[in-house]
Amino acid sequence: MASVTFLFENLAEFKADLLRLPIELRAEAGAIVLAQARLAAAAIRGKYPRGKTGNLQNGVRVSKEAADQFSAMAHVVSAAPHVLIYERGTRTRLVKKDRRRKLVVRFPDGSYRTMKRNRGAMRPRPVFVPTIVPFRHGMEQRLAELMRRAGLEVQMSA
Numbered sequence: 001m002a003s004v005t006f007l008f009e010n011l012a013e014f015k016a017d018l019l020r021l022p023i024e025l026r027a028e029a030g031a032i033v034l035a036q037a038r039l040a041a042a043a044i045r046g047k048y049p050r051g052k053t054g055n056l057q058n059g060v061r062v063s064k065e066a067a068d069q070f071s072a073m074a075h076v077v078s079a080a081p082h083v084l085i086y087e088r089g090t091r092t093r094l095v096k097k098d099r100r101r102k103l104v105v106r107f108p109d110g111s112y113r114t115m116k117r118n119r120g121a122m123r124p125r126p127v128f129v130p131t132i133v134p135f136r137h138g139m140e141q142r143l144a145e146l147m148r149r150a151g152l153e154v155q156m157s158a
Contacts, residue, residue, distance in 0.1 A: 015071075025150055030064075030072035032142045037062045037074035040135035044078070047127045048086075055080040078128055089124035 041062045048056035059080030065073035080086075094116040106112045144154040 025146060026072060028146055029143055032146065033072045033139060034062070034064055034074050036135050036139035036142070037064075037076050040132045041076050043135070044076070044128055044131045047131055056083060056086060059083060076132060083128075085122065087124060087126055087128060090122040092121045093119040 041060050045057045045060045048060070050057060056078070060076070060078050063075045063077065065075060140156065144156055147154050
C-alpha cells in the first residue's frame with residue numbers, strides 16, 4: 001500500500017490538503033467541520049451578554065457553505081449590527097444633541113451655553129476570535145485523525 005505524508009505548516013496549506021481528501025471522506029469531514037462550527041457558535045453565544053434585545057447572542061449564526069465534492073466548509077458569523085462596537089470598543093465620543101436632556105452651562109454673568117455631552121469610551125471586549133480559535137484547533141485535530149484512520153500519515157506543526 002502506498003503511503004502519503006502531509007505536513008501542515010499553516011492553515012492555508014491545511015485547507016489545500018483538505019481539498020485533496022477522497023470523496024468518501026468528505027461526508028465525515030463535513031460532519032466534523034459543522035459540529036465544531038456549531039460548538040464554537042454556542043460558546044460565543046454563551047459569552048455575549050443578553051442585553052435588552054439579545055441581538056449579540058441571536059446574531060451568531062453558522063452557515064454550511066456549498067462546497068465542491070472534495071471539500072467541507074462552514075462559517076461562524078456574528079451578524080449583530082453593533083458587534084464591532086462591542087468587540088473593538090470605541091473612542092471617547094462627544095455628542096452635541098442628547099434626546100433626553102440638554103447639557104446647559106450657566107455662567108455668572110447670566111449667559112448660558114449648550115455643551116457637548118461626553119459619552120466616554122467603551123472598552124473593547126473581544127469574544128469572537130479568542131473563543132473560536134480553540135474550536136478551530138480542535139477541528140484540525142479531528143480532521144487529522146480522520147485522515148490517519150484513512151491510512152494517511154499526518155504531522156501537525158504549530
